[in-house]
Amino acid sequence: MSEMKRKEEILVNISQVRKKKIVEKHGRLRPIFCGGCGHFAGLHAVYHMMSELGIENHQLVIVSGIGCSGRFPMFVNCYGFHGVHGRALPVALGVKLANPSLTVLVVGGDGDGLGIGGGHLPHAARSNVDITYILLDNSIYGLTKGQVAPTTPSGDVTSTTPYGNPSRPLDPVKLSLVHGATFVARGFSGRPDxxxxxxxxxxxxxxxSLVQVLSPCVTFNRNETYEKYYEMTEPLPGERDLTDWDQAMKFASAGEKIYTGIFYQKPGVKTLDEFCVGVIRKVGEFDDGRITGSLSGKVENGEGKVVE
Structure with a gap:
C-alpha cells in the first residue's frame, strides 16, 4: 500500500469518532495540526479515555510544554496548563500533589520531553507520581520546521543535519524502564484502536505511566513515515507477565522490530502522593491540628474553634 493510501486510511479511522459528541463536550476550537499529523490520534485517545473511564471535564488536568503538542490543553475541555519549554513534568507533579483527586496528564513531544526537559523524566519515574505522560514522538522538531531531535534516528537528514544525524537516538521506552516507571507502553498513531x-x-x-506514541510528522519528517511504521511495528505477544522487567527490556531492545503495546506494569507500588499524605498525617501527630485538619476539610480558626 502506498504512503498516500496509508495516510488516507489513518484519516478515515480518526474521522469515525462521533464529531457532534466531541463538539458538544470539548467545543469547536479546531486543532492546528497539519492534515495527517499523528497527533490527531493522540487527541482522539484522550477523548476516548475520558468517555471510557467516565472522567468529567473538571476532573482532568492536561499539562503541556512546547512544540506542536503545546496547545493540546486547548483542544480538550478540561483544566490545562501550557508551560515553558521542558517543564511540563514538574508542573504536573505539583498539580497532582496539590490535589490528588485529579486525573493528571502530561502531553508533550520528544524534543520537549527528552531534550531540555529530559532531566525531569528520571525523577518523575522513580518517584512514581500518579500521572500519565503521553509522549508524542515524531522524531523531529516539527513546530520550528524540521530540526534534528533527541529521537531522530542516526543518519536521518534534517534541516540541521543535511549530511545525516551523527548521534544515536534516545529511546523513551528503555529510558523509562531503567528509571523505574511502573507502567511503560508504546503506541502508533496508525493503529488508533x-x-x-x-x-x-x-x-x-x-x-x-509513560506512553510513547509513534506520531509521524507528515510535513517536516520524510524519514519516519506511516509506511515505515506500518512495516516495522508489531504488537507485543499477548500472553506475557507484565511484571517481568527483564522481558520488557528484551522486547524494548529488539533490533529490527518496533514493538507496540504494554511493555511493563507493576501495580501496588506506593505513589508519591500517597507517601506525602502519609508524611502529613505523621507530622500531624505533633502539630495543633491545622495540618491534618486541612486534609479532612476541618481547620481551627483564630479562636481555637473547628470550622468546616
Whole structure:
C-alpha cells in the first residue's frame, strides 16, 4: 500500500469518532495540526479515555510544554496548563500533589520531553507520581520546521543535519524502564484502536505511566513515515507477565522490530502522593491540628474553634 493510501486510511479511522459528541463536550476550537499529523490520534485517545473511564471535564488536568503538542490543553475541555519549554513534568507533579483527586496528564513531544526537559523524566519515574505522560514522538522538531531531535534516528537528514544525524537516538521506552516507571507502553498513531486501549490502561494505572506514541510528522519528517511504521511495528505477544522487567527490556531492545503495546506494569507500588499524605498525617501527630485538619476539610480558626 502506498504512503498516500496509508495516510488516507489513518484519516478515515480518526474521522469515525462521533464529531457532534466531541463538539458538544470539548467545543469547536479546531486543532492546528497539519492534515495527517499523528497527533490527531493522540487527541482522539484522550477523548476516548475520558468517555471510557467516565472522567468529567473538571476532573482532568492536561499539562503541556512546547512544540506542536503545546496547545493540546486547548483542544480538550478540561483544566490545562501550557508551560515553558521542558517543564511540563514538574508542573504536573505539583498539580497532582496539590490535589490528588485529579486525573493528571502530561502531553508533550520528544524534543520537549527528552531534550531540555529530559532531566525531569528520571525523577518523575522513580518517584512514581500518579500521572500519565503521553509522549508524542515524531522524531523531529516539527513546530520550528524540521530540526534534528533527541529521537531522530542516526543518519536521518534534517534541516540541521543535511549530511545525516551523527548521534544515536534516545529511546523513551528503555529510558523509562531503567528509571523505574511502573507502567511503560508504546503506541502508533496508525493503529488508533490499540492506542486508545493503551491510554485507557495507562490512566487506570496507579503510578507513573509513560506512553510513547509513534506520531509521524507528515510535513517536516520524510524519514519516519506511516509506511515505515506500518512495516516495522508489531504488537507485543499477548500472553506475557507484565511484571517481568527483564522481558520488557528484551522486547524494548529488539533490533529490527518496533514493538507496540504494554511493555511493563507493576501495580501496588506506593505513589508519591500517597507517601506525602502519609508524611502529613505523621507530622500531624505533633502539630495543633491545622495540618491534618486541612486534609479532612476541618481547620481551627483564630479562636481555637473547628470550622468546616
Amino acid at each position: 490499540e492506542l486508545n486501549a493503551i491510554v485507557v490502561e495507562a490512566v487506570k494505572h496507579r503510578g507513573f
